[in-house]
Amino acid sequence: MNVVDSMELLKKYANCAECGSDKLGNGEGTLDIADNVFNRTCKCGYSITIDKRIKVIASATKRVGRKTEGIYEVRIDDSLKHKYLPVNELKELTGIKRINQFKKVEEWLNTKEGRKWAIETPHVNDF
Numbered sequence: 447m448n449v450v451d452s453m454e455l456l457k458k459y460a461n462c463a464e465c466g467s468d469k470l471g472n473g474e475g476t477l478d479i480a481d482n483v484f485n486r487t488c489k490c491g492y493s494i495t496i497d498k499r500i501k502v503i504a505s506a507t508k509r510v511g512r513k514t515e516g517i518y519e520v521r522i523d524d525s526l527k528h529k530y531l532p533v534n535e536l537k538e539l540t541g542i543k544r545i546n547q548f549k550k551v552e553e554w555l556n557t558k559e560g561r562k563w564a565i566e567t568p569h570v571n572d573f
């Protein structure tokens with residue numbers, strides 16, 4: 447998770463939403479920021495997880511002449527607006543053979559390189 451997001455979440459969840467405690471460690475509460483998942487727990491039982499990993503929601507393909515074109519519909523961070531990414535490019539980048547290999551695609555999209563690509567690649571409009 448990048449520093450800006452981490453800081454923002456730390457600030458937002460510094461105090462437990464249930465009991466107001468701002469304590470961490472020594473059994474008072476925990477904080478775990480790994481990859482793009484933020485988790486904060488409190489001794490009162492409160493726990494919050496924010497998952498900002500890229501997720502593949504769906505895929506679609508169609509025939510264009512003799513070729514097959516397709517898109518992966520992905521969610522980036524917690525944005526409500528989904529993005530369509532080109533299947534053929536992702537196949538080359540990830541080495542997948544079949545479009546239903548969502549797990550492999552997600553894994554790659556959540557690498558540093560993949561995340562950059564997913565953010566910079568323009569949304570496929572005509573699908």
Ligand SMILES: [Zn+2]
Pocket residue numbers: 462463464465466467488489490491492
């Ligand atoms: Zn609490």
